[in-house]
Amino acid sequence: MRATAKIFWILGVFFLIVAIAYGFITGRYEPLGVETVGFPAMLALAALGLMIAMVLSLTARKHEIEAMDDLDGEVAAEAGVQGSFSPYSWAPLWAAVGAALCFLGVAAGWWIFAFGVIFAIYGVLSWVLEYSTGQHAH
Template sequence: MKIQGKMFLWLSLFVLAVAIVYGLWSKEPVGTTALFLTFGLSLMIGFYLAFTARRVDTGAQDNKEADVADDAGELGFFSPHSWQPLALGLGGAFAFAGVAVGWWLVYMSAPLLLIGLFGWVFEYYHGENRTQ
């Protein structure tokens, strides 16, 4: 994680230089503002990664002699049978299409979005606090 922090910090310096040159040369406010915002975002990400790298153990990506297999391991839990991402994806697609087609489609897709979102969040909740 240490190398990623350094990469983002160097990227922020590069984007700052580009923003200054672009702003002085083009005198165009929108692109200059976007470049300065990109500088700020990459600076925040770089400082976060550098700060976090000091607090966690050294990963395989920080070891110059590590193999790819050294970083292997469990990545997390992924539900093998969930239909909720499909409902959420369809609801999101209809909502974004509603911006182009008409706002009525956004309102019609809201229930599908809510069903997908709540279904996905509470998918493995079986009521531990329920009385039988």
């Protein structure tokens, strides 16, 4: 986790430097001033990288050294269960269809966006509640 935090610190600082340079160059050479989409997007990218780096650094302080941070560690130290996955779940498909329709709806028509929201809500709710047995399960 410490190596991942360092990578995100480097990425965050890099994108911040690039965003400042981009804002300076577009502000100086563009007739309308600083570009209104790219500059804030790069600043947001830098902020996201720095936020992830901060969370990973704080988490690494709280926990002991993991196998990936041990310089003498073996690959077998990371063996074991990595997560719980549903191999026959249809929920990710419906969530992806909903996201695709939402993106298409922004470009083609807002009525498509409404169908995308319906599919996305159904997909996300079924994905989240997939293993829920309910309050009164026996």
